[in-house]
Amino acid sequence: DAGVTQTPRHEVAEKGQTIILKCEPVSGHNDLFWYRQTKIQGLELLSYFRSKSLMEDGGAFKDRFKAEMLNSSFSTLKIQPTEPKDSAVYLCASSFLGGKAEQFFGPGTRLTVL
Amino acid sequence: AQSVTQPDARVTVSEGASLQLRCKYSSSVTPYLFWYVQYPRQGLQLLLKYYSGDPVVQGVNGFEAEFSKSNSSFHLRKASVHWSDSAVYFCAVSPDSNYQLIWGSGTKLIIKP
Incomplete structure (x- = not known):
């Protein structure tokens, strides 16, 4: 079975970009x-x-961060507009209801905002 | 409220020496307990987990952890570390099977040659 997939692995953005x-x-x-x-x-x-x-939508992140899950096999995280302080690794994880809370992680996306 | 404390941000151990990484939790019930490892530039991987029963649980690569209800702890151990064990280790808990994980701040393990 495939694990959690994240794309891209690396992203470089200018301040203010989406x-x-x-x-x-x-x-x-x-x-x-x-x-x-x-x-x-x-x-x-x-x-x-x-x-x-x-x-949960992580209170402190509400204003510029929006996650969506349009179907059960795909999710997006939009950051708009980006700021240099958003530079970080963004990890996605999934778990199975009834799987006793164990989470499975993707490799992450490393975001650099210039 | 649930919380997890990893008191050591960084631990340095000589290769071949034994290891203990500490984890303490706060919970009104015995939670599900996990240790995850994160190697450089990778996501987190499950090392081991405890749900119930024998308080000592075995994980991958020779790691084990011991649950102590009286101490509210779930310490990670390894008898002899290898340079490839260099990573960040996270402790996490969940009060029940249908709840999200609550994470500790992580302990960076450095192995000296």
Whole structure:
């Protein structure tokens, strides 16, 4: 079975641009998570979907970050407009309802905002 | 509220020496407990997990962890580390099977030759 897929692996954006990161969860998984990872803040939850419904939208990230899950096998994270402080690794993870909370991670997208 | 504490941001160990990485949690119930590892430029991978039963659980690559209800801890151990164990290790908990994971801040493991 394929694991979690994330594209692109690397993204470089100018300040003020709009970028869209993509994630394909493990087939059959019900839960999907977007995290931001930085050395200072560690892992921060951006969004959490259960069966395509948004369960959490990571309060502090609401204004410029928008995650969507249009179908059960694909999710996007849009950052609009980007700022240099958004430079980080963005991780997508999925889990199976009834799978006792174990999450499976993609390789991440490293975003650099100039 | 649930919380997870990894008190050591960085641990340095000589190759071949034993290792313990500490994890303490706060929870009103015995949670599901996890250790994940993140190698450079990769996502997180599951090392081991505890749901119930024997408090010592075995994971991949010779890692094990011990759950202590009295101490609210889930420490990770390895008898003899290898240079390839250099990574960041995350402890995580969930109060039940239908809840998201709550993450510790991570411990960076550095192996000295």
